[in-house]
Amino acid sequence: MRLILAPALAVGALLFAPGGSQAQPPQPPPAGNGTPTAVLAPPAALRVDGLPPVPASLASEIAPYGDFSITRFVSWHPSAPEMLVMRRAGNTAQLFLLTDPMGKPHQLTRGRDPVRDALFEPRRGDYILFTRDSAGDEATQLYRLDPKTLAETPLTPAGEFYSPGPWNSAQDKMVVTSRPLDRNGRRAQAVVDVYAIDPMQPEARFKLATLAGAGWRVLRWLDRENRLILSEVASGTRAKLWSLDMATGKRSELSDYESGDENASDRWLYRKRFDGDFARLSRVDVRSGDRQWITRDFDFDIESWSIAKGGKRIAVLANVAGTTKLKLYDGDLKPLTVPALPPGVITAVSWHRNGRDLALSIESADSPGEVFALDTDHNIVTRWTGHSAVGGVRRPFVEAEAISWRSFDNMIITGFLHRPNPREFPGKRPVIISIHGGPESLARPGFRGRANFWINERGYALIYPNVRGSAGFGRRFMEADNQKKREDSVKDIGALLDWIHAQPDLDPTRVAVVGASYGGFMALASSVAYAPRLVAAIDSAGISHFVTLLEGTETYRRDLARAEYGDEREPDMRRYLDAISPLSHAEKIRVPLLVSHGRNDPRVPVTEAEQIVRKVRGNGTPVWYVLAEDEGHGFTKKSNVDYLFAAQTLFLDRYLQRRN
Known part of the structure; x- marks a missing residue:
């Protein structure tokens, strides 16, 4: 905590000039007995304008309420009973390895910017892939992390928004998508470039496809068939599922109104679709497009899900009036018994490769978020993380x-x-x-x-x-x-x-x-x-x-924003957006x-x-x-x-x- 001395009742003044340089806060004569009051200085990267000094006593009073740190499940090790979790380390969220329930977390990453997401290499867990941007600019880069030496190797060039996608059948290469960033929203059309990359030889990456539009996501790489299974999102309730023949460039639609994905088996793609008024889970045959419904037994929106290896078990999170309900199914889509779970909102579920252990991230009014594992063979819940008392x-x-x-x-x-x-x-x-x-x-x-x-x-x-x-x-x-x-x-x-x-x-x-x-x-x-x-x-x-938002937002976001807010290029809609x-x-x-x-x-x-x-x-x-x-x-x-x-x-x- 950096303190400066200022009068207790000083009023706010301009603390940074139009050019962005920070000036000193005003220093009128001390009030009362003449003793200056300590105030909290803003961090070096903050520019404050029109604020009165923040009393240090107020900052100290608040401080314990900021000492809680949310723990979020990230990824299971593919074979060992170990997991990656995310929690704050110092100033930012970083990656930790847990080798035992309630064991000491081993910090894997450090840096001034937070880690966004991560996953283990899927065969033996020899390395970890994670994403990080710089100062919130969303130019997200992909890195390879050696869990023994903690050496970080960048796998993608700087300056674009990269996202990891599915692996090939041998699980030695993966799809990475890239979205160009223009910083002023002036690019004529959004595009998504699709690359294949060997994380151990990133310099040998090669392009699989270029897709016009912003809403594309690669769901499956069927490399033996030279095909990609794609989702094209048009809005929060509308999307399409496509099969792309990479040899001819021809796309064929598999089904309509889709969103989400889980890479569970060669045959099935597990999908969320609005059926009537509610978003339900189904699975789609990636070759025929045939669909089997999973969650037609209740009228709630499906939020997320996880599929055990080979489709052995299915875990589904449903939204029930803003809370969450966990539903379990076997490979034949029959409901399974869900045991009593710790109280709170389940924010994530993920199966271990063994098809038995299900990771759960749970938070409540009294808990900032902890990770548990449910042994679905024996219906036993084990707590994996804990926090020191604040x-x-x-x-x-x-x-x-x-x-x-x-x-x-x-x-x-x-x-x-x-x-x-x-x-x-x-x-x-x-x-x-x-x-x-x-x-x-x-x-x-x-x-x-x-x-x-x-x-x-x-x-x-x-x-x-x-x-x-x-x-x-x-x-x-x-x-x-x-x-x-x-x-x-x-x-x-x-x-x-x-x-x-x-x-x-x-x-x-x-x-x-x-x-x-x-x-x-x-x-x-x-x-x-x-x-x-x-x-x-x-x-x-x-x-x-809304007009200046749509004209200035990143190009890769604009089409989805127009679906929600309206197209500012249309004169009538432009007038409406200006009016509201x-x-x-x-x-x-x-x-x-x-x-x-x-x-x-x-x-x-x-x-x-x-x-x-x-x-x-x-x-x-x-x-x-x-x-x-x-x-x-x-x-x-x-x-x-x-x-x-x-x-x-x-x-x-x-x-x-x-x-x-």
């Missing part, structure tokens, strides 16, 4: 309460509410509405991390809504905000404000709205539509104008605003933040702005997150603790 936090953490309300058109909207302890915080409580991004993501009743400070130490009630457009509630709900229905999701927040007004323990005169990415748009749009009913808003990496964008109505934003963004964000360009900050300040409205030079779409480095959360807390305390 002191200085008030326990227990508040469990989420499922809530629902009717929106303007009678559509039922759901979410999760965390109420602070009424004995410690009596009376009507201030409310923070936290809106997820995506928009095709969803809020879950999981671990709230630093936000537990707001609940347990400040007594703020937190609501996590799943407005229309959220995934997991059926196709009609997911598509209910598309294109010219965009404002309907904002109206869901208006209906939530009505619901808050009717609650005896919530204060409708002290409500703040926060959101990241698409949630940032929702926070800004709510500030336009419901300014008299809000006291503050926080926008993190949010969209301020918060930037077009910035004069109506009269609530104080805190904006944060990463300089290297390829998804939502940093100009989205710059233009809304500039225009809202033109109203005379207070705007705090935090820019990270070493981040992309969202802050990932602990030091940056620590400072930003402390600034957000200072901001919310200033406006939520006022009484009208």
